Amino acid sequence: MSARIQLDDVGQRFLVKGDDDKRIREFVALEGLHLDVPAGEILTVVGPSGCGKSTIIDLVAGLAAPTTGSVLVDGHPVRGPGLDRGVVFQQYTLLPWRTAQGNVELALEARGGLSRSERRSKARAYLDLVGLGDFAGRYPHELSGGMKQRVAIARSLSYEPSVLLMDEPFGALDAQTRESLQEELIGIWQRTGTTIVFITHDIEEAVFLGRRVAVMSARPGRISEVIEVDLDRNGAAYNDIRATPEFAAYRHRIWSLLRTEQVSRVREEQADAA
């Protein structure tokens, strides 16, 4: 399968002010980062705080340009945001004065090319897809956190992007809502075939959602390992796949990778300080 998203030897540097002398210096957020995501895959990315996970989303979304290397979507360099890529952030980012339906319709207005009634029925279809058909007329303040995030997902899916970029979208939700949204996301992914890159710092979430899990290391941020997750999702254990020994083995493997990385980073910092 061809890669829908390709990051090749990507580096990202920022100019930051030093804490002590206030002098401007370069901060290397990503260096030598390679990542291919084939069409139709759901890839999760885990890594320590500050390792550059959101920076990857910004680059693929076209919200920032890499300092070095290339970022391609469907073989074309990313030059800015585009309707071929939808983004869902941790904050709900809904317009408070628009209903759930109105928020989804707004995205379709921006896309253009649809009549008012087409926009209305498409928005409704995507609210149905995320299980919110009965809440179309509610305003954001009348929805729970999980519902708001489902509206945000419906909004991003409504203009049918080939790529959905999700930056800790369930991070602010309680554990139960989070688990049910993870399950819904898998259902949506299976129905739409959208390529999904999902950022999380939660190892269980990464294993549950990812058909592959990219594990990042920090300073500079790069992909240290990509783990293929081969779980029998349709077997007898499907109802509670998180409780299976296979799931626990993947969780432990990723935890160990992150732990080893954290220990060596602390040692380096201690050596630098000595």
Ligand SMILES: Nc1ncnc2c1ncn2[C@@H]1O[C@H](COP(=O)(O)OP(=O)(O)OP(=O)(O)O)[C@@H](O)[C@H]1O
């Ligand atoms: N515009 C910017 N200017 C300066 N530094 C930045 C900028 N954006 C990000 N950084 C730095 O780059 C590094 C990577 O940031 P990023 O937000 O991508 O990390 P992350 O892995 O998503 O972190 P978290 O899990 O805590 O959200 C961090 O050290 C951050 O402080």
